[in-house]
Amino acid sequence: MWFERIVAEGLSHNSYMIGSGGKAAVIDPRRDCGVYLILADRHDTVITHIFETHRNEDYVSGAPELAHRCNAPVYHGSRMDFAYGNGVREGDRFTLGTLELSVIETPGHTEESITLVLVDTEVSREPYMVFSGDTLFSGDIARTDFFGPERKAEMAEKMYENITRKILPLGDGAILCPAHGAGSSCGSEIADHPFSTIGYEKRTNPVLALGKEAFVARRTTESPYLPPYFRQMETVNREGPALLHSLPRTHPLSVAAVKSLVKSGSQIVDIRSPTAFAAGHIPGSFSIWRDGIASFAGWFLDYERPVVLVDDFSLDLQPVLRQSVRLGYDATAGWLAGGFPAWFRAAQPVGMTGTCTVQALRERLNHEKPFLLDVRDQKNREHVGHISGSISVYIGELPRHLQEIPKDRPVVIYCDSGYKGSLGASVLAMNGFSDVTNVLGGMQAWVLAGYPFEK
Numbered sequence: 001m002w003f004e005r006i007v008a009e010g011l012s013h014n015s016y017m018i019g020s021g022g023k024a025a026v027i028d029p030r031r032d033c034g035v036y037l038i039l040a041d042r043h044d045t046v047i048t049h050i051f052e053t054h055r056n057e058d059y060v061s062g063a064p065e066l067a068h069r070c071n072a073p074v075y076h077g078s079r080m081d082f083a084y085g086n087g088v089r090e091g092d093r094f095t096l097g098t099l100e101l102s103v104i105e106t107p108g109h110t111e112e113s114i115t116l117v118l119v120d121t122e123v124s125r126e127p128y129m130v131f132s133g134d135t136l137f138s139g140d141i142a143r144t145d146f147f148g149p150e151r152k153a154e155m156a157e158k159m160y161e162n163i164t165r166k167i168l169p170l171g172d173g174a175i176l177c178p179a180h181g182a183g184s185s186c187g188s189e190i191a192d193h194p195f196s197t198i199g200y201e202k203r204t205n206p207v208l209a210l211g212k213e214a215f216v217a218r219r220t221t222e223s224p225y226l227p228p229y230f231r232q233m234e235t236v237n238r239e240g241p242a243l244l245h246s247l248p249r250t251h252p253l254s255v256a257a258v259k260s261l262v263k264s265g266s267q268i269v270d271i272r273s274p275t276a277f278a279a280g281h282i283p284g285s286f287s288i289w290r291d292g293i294a295s296f297a298g299w300f301l302d303y304e305r306p307v308v309l310v311d312d313f314s315l316d317l318q319p320v321l322r323q324s325v326r327l328g329y330d331a332t333a334g335w336l337a338g339g340f341p342a343w344f345r346a347a348q349p350v351g352m353t354g355t356c357t358v359q360a361l362r363e364r365l366n367h368e369k370p371f372l373l374d375v376r377d378q379k380n381r382e383h384v385g386h387i388s389g390s391i392s393v394y395i396g397e398l399p400r401h402l403q404e405i406p407k408d409r410p411v412v413i414y415c416d417s418g419y420k421g422s423l424g425a426s427v428l429a430m431n432g433f434s435d436v437t438n439v440l441g442g443m444q445a446w447v448l449a450g451y452p453f454e455k
Contacts, residue, residue, distance in 0.1 A: 001099060001120055002043050003129075005177070005194065006035055010294025010323050011059050012184040016131060016177055018118065021097020025049035026072075027116060027131050028179050029062035032247060032322050036066055049094055051101075052076040052085070053133025054113040057146065057230040058185055058298075060328045061237045068243050077105065077112030084240040088114065098122035104166050108159025109134040109142035109186075115167060117174075127174040130198065136163055137178045139191030141207050144219045145226070146234075156219035160212050168208075172199025185295075188224055188379065225377065225396055229298030229327065236328055247321060248330055252337035253308065255346040258282070261308055261333055267301050269293075270310045271320060272340065274422035274438055275355060282310060282336075282343060283351035287426035289419050293323040296423060299396040306333035313339045353425040354437035358445045361412060365389075370410040375424045376443065380416060384443055385453040387414065395420045398427050407433055414439035414446070 004017040008030045016027040017039055024045045026036050040047050047070040050063050054077065063074045064084055075094075078087030092103040104115040115136075118129040134142040141163065144155040175197055182192035189206075201208060210218060253261070262268060268285040270277050277287040288296050301307060307329055309320060314335050324332055336342060344350055356364070364370065365387075374386050375395040386392070393401045395415065405411060411433055415421040421438040428436045439446075446453065 001097075001122075004039055006030070006039075007181070008059070008326060010291065011326060012181045012190070013059055014177070014179055014181060015062075018099060018129075019043055019045045019096060020099045020120075022046060023048045023096040025051060025094070025096055025101065026066060027051045027177075028053055028056075028133065029066045031060045031062040031065055031241065031244070031326050033062040033066040033069065034246075037069065040070070046070075047072045048096065049101075050074045051114075051116060051131075053116065053131060053135075053179055054110045055080060055082070055234060055237045056134075057233050057237075058227075059326045060233065060241045064240045065243055068245075077107075077110075077114045079105070079107065080110070080112035080238065082238055082240070104162075106132075106135045106159075106162040106166060108144055108155050108162055110146065115162075117170060127170040129175045129177055130167065130170055131177045131179075132167065133179045134186050135159065136167055136176065136201065137180060137187045137190045138176065138193040138196040138201065139205055140187040140189040141205075142186055143188075143222075143224050145222070145224060146230075152220045153216055156216045157212070159219070160215045163208070164212075168198060168202060170198055172197060172202065174198045176201060183295075185225070185227065188222075225394060227298045227396060229301075229303075232303060232328060241328065242330065244325065244330070247318075247325060248332065250317075250321060250332050251334040252314065253334040254337060255342055255348060257334075258308055258336050258343070259348070261306060266306045266308050266333060268308050268310060269297070269301070270340075270426070272310070272312055274418045274440065276312060276340070277422050277426065278353045278355045278438060280340065280344060280350040280352055281426075282340075283349055284430050285310060285351070285426060286430075287422040289422070290320055292419060292423070293320055294327065296396065296420075297324065297329065298327055300399070300423075300427070301329060303328065303331075306331045308333050309335040310343075311335065311339050312341070351429060353422075353429055354435070355440050356412070356437050358439060358441055358449050358451065361414075361439055361446075362449070362451055364412075368410075370412045370437075371406055373405065373411055373413045373424065374443075375413055375415050375420050380443075382455070384447070385455040386443070387446060388452070388454050390414070395424050398424055399431075402428075402431055405433070410435040410437065412437045412439060415442045417442045417444050
């Protein structure tokens, strides 16, 4: 038997590949699926099965793309009417050499969620690995709020029953392989562990320590953030995304071309650092740093208008394009050739936002009362603390709360370290706020400087 875990950075998405006897299966593939073909060749095997543990909400499924490229069938839960693939039910079994995969239906996160149990018959009939999808994570369980508040309790109860009656009895030694790791928006407290076991989760997962009533109550009262692009992903992954065949080819764009795209309403995404963005940027740009594309593009970008990337020197943009494709942003028009320096050398208009250090902010707060905006998530605000007098609006929900922020006062934004603050500054700037300052280092620097804060 051989086994591979493939991590899609940014999304904290795990896909898996297992093989035996010249056959291989891929579980929850990402959209840029060339990696699975490379691994199949490396192991001298043929991909014969593709499984989806559920209809994904946070990224575009790679199952149709991979099926097209390797001519293998796709299997997913039968409780949803997918436009592609084959439905599976409880007890269905699939054989790859000495390996046997059996299906357990585990609704809760979604109705059609399944868990796959792997047995290596050459060694034992005991479960060896459990591919739990978005049902059970390391240190957490999946969210159960996708069907609205009226069904939260119902879905939480289903998840509790399926975890306790179907997954946990598989044996303490079974290796747990979830579809997400730490940082995923599909779970708020996922541990930063590459693997776990059923026994380890039984002993350490705080959610599993709750009784049924407390478990359901906790999930019913929670209100995790819901990025707007999730709804787009639900539709795309049910109907089947467009086939790419390869990563979309994008092109360097001249200043004149970018000017034309800006005029026609294209979305400009500046992937540089907060300090570079503040010093000068194309007016109307979103400030979303490279590593933030996977987490924040879906909050702010729409799927109708082309996207133009802006960097300093336009080097190594492939990782950014991959992240965009995984989120379904196929209409990337290209990037500004020569980076932002080409823009200002061409005497084009430049937007600027303010920055300040925590020392400067401390001094400023002694003399004036700017509108102090905290764009961190509520969990960080509660656990780490906040600067006295600050107003909390999570960065992803900022566009829906613009009317609550005064335009006749200076606005100072802070986050964890300055990156989300830069994004917030860009959103305010494009909406007519003229006096906006991002705190470099954010709350992390404020605490390290020894300044007072509240909890």
